Amino acid sequence: MSHPLDRAVWTALNTSQAELALGVGPARRLAPEYGLFAAAADATETSLQSLGALVRASGEAALFEPDPPAELPGVVVTPGDPLSQMVAEAPVCPTPDFEVVELGDADAGEMLALATLTRPGPFFRRTHRLGDFVGVRVGGRLAAMAGERLRLPGFTEVSAVCTHPDFRGCGYAAGLMGVVTRAVVDRGETPFLHVYDHNESAIRLYEALGWRRRRAIRVSFLAPA
Secondary structure (H helix, E strand, C coil): CCCHHHHHHHHHHCCCCHHHEECCCCEEEECCCCCCEEEECCCCHHHHHHHHHHHHHHCCEEEEECCCCCCECCEEEEECCCEEEEECCCCCCCCCCCCCEEECHHHHHHHHHHHHHHCCCCCCCCHHHHCCEEEEEECCEEEEEEEEEEEECCEEEEEEEEECHHHCCCCHHHHHHHHHHHHHHHCCCEEEEEEECCCHHHHHHHHHCCCEEEEEEEEEEEEEC
8 A cells, every 4th residue: 555645635635634625526625725735536537537627616726746647637737846755753853042933813914925925835825724833023023934734644744934035044944843843743743744856955954854855746736728
């Protein structure tokens, strides 16, 4: 049997985050206000037909798969840059030397603005509700944040780790990532994440914090034709 993280999106949308999923039968997607994630049960014609219909009905989506389909009926498929999936089985979680604040609905506008500016990955008006988020404020401004995204039994994805350009070099990303990672580990789960291969500085940071590359993942962006 394949590992649950090999098809993390499909597993999450059929287990821990099923209540946030759209679609029936062999295709699912995260509700668009939360994110772009979509997946089919397998590569059969029936599953791919269902996925194509779901994208045509609900709008743009993205696949994070080891081997995503090259074509879908009625859908434009655009390959993205290569990704690595990383896991932290023995993470290093340094104690931040700055005040960490919990983030929620009251901070949603600032969180969306920071993610839009820094582009850590797709972030929408309800992405912050996918899990717990923390941040650091400097002079009242949201300087950096990190949080959780995909959740499946035994695993939680660390995501949206980003720092405003005005506050880089202060150790905020590493500190916040450690807080989120420690919370996942304390629940008895394994943290994982996805990172673009060209983001070498982020990969170096993650490896210094005890993360390792698990496998290559390919992202494909989907849009109704």
